[in-house]
Amino acid sequence: MACGVNNILEAALKLQKEHGYVTEADVKAIAESVNRPVNAVYETLSFYSMILLKAPSVVRIEVCRGTSCYIKGGVDLLKELEQLTGCKPGETSEDGRYQVEYCECLGRCDTAPNIVVNGKLYTSISSEKLEEILKEVSN
Numbered sequence: 001m002a003c004g005v006n007n008i009l010e011a012a013l014k015l016q017k018e019h020g021y022v023t024e025a026d027v028k029a030i031a032e033s034v035n036r037p038v039n040a041v042y043e044t045l046s047f048y049s050m051i052l053l054k055a056p057s058v059v060r061i062e063v064c065r066g067t068s069c070y071i072k073g074g075v076d077l078l079k080e081l082e083q084l085t086g087c088k089p090g091e092t093s094e095d096g097r098y099q100v101e102y103c104e105c106l107g108r109c110d111t112a113p114n115i116v117v118n119g120k121l122y123t124s125i126s127s128e129k130l131e132e133i134l135k136e137v138s139n
């Protein structure tokens, strides 16, 4: 039995290192690999405080609402952001993972539309780029 727990912990720590936390899919994969029920694996992992079963931090996304960004796709960007995160400016997603806010002109109107994610400026945002950024910061 102890060996089973060690295998679960070892796998969980490895996956947590890769993903930043142990995802639901990770727990299922671990359960299959050790031939144990998913609930039993959750129960084991929830006992250890070093195992994160939820995403560890909030991703804060600020969308420029200056004129250039607004004209160059800022409105569509907000719609896409709402689809991807489930929240509008001023809201936090239900899972607590994302916060979306407006920000004022970032002084980079030449590369509009622009956003700031966790304090980092991203320029010339397209749909594809937005998805890539969210994947990058969510891992």
Ligand code: FES
Residues within 6 Å of the ligand: 064, 065, 066, 067, 068, 069, 070, 104, 105, 106, 107, 108, 109, 112, 113, 114
């Ligand atoms: S309007 Fe967005 S950077 Fe200036």
